[in-house]
Amino acid sequence: MLEVENVHFDYAGERSGDYPGGATIRADFTVATGHSAALMGPSGSGKSTILNLIAGFLQPHRGDLRFARQSLLGLAPAKRPLTYLLQAHNLFPHLTVRQNLAIGLHPGMRLSPQQNVAIDQALESVSLCEFAHRKPDSLSGGQQQRVALARCLARNRPLLLLDEPFSGLDETLRAEMLSLILRLQEKRALTLLITTHQQRDADVLGAEVVMV
Numbered sequence: 001m002l003e004v005e006n007v008h009f010d011y012a013g014e015r016s017g018d019y020p021g022g023a024t025i026r027a028d029f030t031v032a033t034g035h036s037a038a039l040m041g042p043s044g045s046g047k048s049t050i051l052n053l054i055a056g057f058l059q060p061h062r063g064d065l066r067f068a069r070q071s072l073l074g075l076a077p078a079k080r081p082l083t084y085l086l087q088a089h090n091l092f093p094h095l096t097v098r099q100n101l102a103i104g105l106h107p108g109m110r111l112s113p114q115q116n117v118a119i120d121q122a123l124e125s126v127s128l129c130e131f132a133h134r135k136p137d138s139l140s141g142g143q144q145q146r147v148a149l150a151r152c153l154a155r156n157r158p159l160l161l162l163d164e165p166f167s168g169l170d171e172t173l174r175a176e177m178l179s180l181i182l183r184l185q186e187k188r189a190l191t192l193l194i195t196t197h198q199q200r201d202a203d204v205l206g207a208e209v210v211m212v
């Protein structure tokens with residue numbers, strides 16, 4: 001179970017020069033292991049902040065975050081049992097699709113045989129095996145989004161965070177990406193936390209809605 005327990009985060013407390021008098025974000029919810037939840041709320045309500053707190057890019061000022069009964073708070077982002085598909089997926093343009101996945105597993109891309117298998121499986125899951133040696137720029141927006149998803153999957157972590165993974169996709173690609181995420185979530189028994197503006201996405205995923 002993912003437990004977001006009475007978490008408070010105050011941007012003002014971070015003394016960010018860009019956002020004087022910043023917002024306070026609060027969250028208190030759980031997601032059962034192998035289940036999905038959708039964070040919903042208007043723009044600026046704190047959805048991305050909550051994912052950043054869970055991922056460890058921000059530290060809460062109050063509360064606790066646990067997965068499988070273990071607190072995440074002492075763990076560096078890379079040590080947390082999760083992968084995070086950011087709103088901007090940040091693929092490296094000078095690397096091939098396969099190298100983009102490899103660098104997510106080892107900064108020097110020196111991979112164990114198991115890691116190579118994990119990459120093959122991840123590319124297979126998103127139907128991109130034949131694009132492994134292409135550069136991201138030569139792929140469509142939807143394919144690039146699937147590369148970013150595969151980069152998460154290759155890391156084989158039990159918790160998957162997705163920040164508006166459908167933004168910038170047209171209706172057809174959006175529906176494809178949604179059903180892909182649903183299939184993978186079921187197949188890999190992932191615990192899924194997604195931010196979205198559409199109730200319909202939550203319905204398709206069978207996700208419990210958490211309003212922020």
Ligand code: ADP
Nearest residue numbers: 011016019022023042043044045046047048049
């Ligand atoms: P959402 O993802 O729901 O659109 P965010 O989590 O990005 O919302 O932002 C929540 C609130 O925090 C907003 O009011 C936003 O302006 C503010 N905020 C976001 N990032 C920062 C930051 N780095 N410094 C100060 N305030 C921020």
Ligand code: MG
Nearest residue numbers: 047048049163
């Ligand atoms: Mg956001």
